[in-house]
Amino acid sequence: GLGNNNWRFQGVVPVGTMNDASAKGVYDLVGNGWEWTSTVFAGFEGFEPMHDYMEYSADFFDGKHFVLKGASPYTGKLVQRMSFRNWYQANYPYPIAKFRVVK
Structure with a gap:
């Protein structure tokens, strides 16, 4: 599906609006809000910062930022995918993040 990106719906929309279920039948995996995790933000093995954007990630490998x-x-549609990682501190008030309840 197209996802909810580039202000397509001007904000968060109800589950199922985009009719873009995954192969497992899960809706809204990308685009309605960042998925907050409890994983501390750190570089992957072999990480090297991009030359033009060196200060964007490694500066935040401090144990206080989460994935x-x-x-x-x-988020622009060119970078919108489940593998895209960003970071925020727990007390930052505007990440437009969500959580998923699983049973």
Whole structure:
């Protein structure tokens, strides 16, 4: 599916609006909000910062920032995917993040 990106719906939308279920039948995996995780933000093995963007990630490998996955409605569609990682501190008030309840 197209996902909810580039302000397509001007904010968060109800589950199922985009009719983009995964192969397992799960809706809204990307685009309605960053998926907050409890994983501390750190580089993967072999990580090297991009020359033009060196300060964006490694500066935040401090144990105080956590991984956000996916994208929010305000993320550009070229980078919107479940493997996309971003970071925020727990007390930052505007990450447009979500959580998923699983049973």
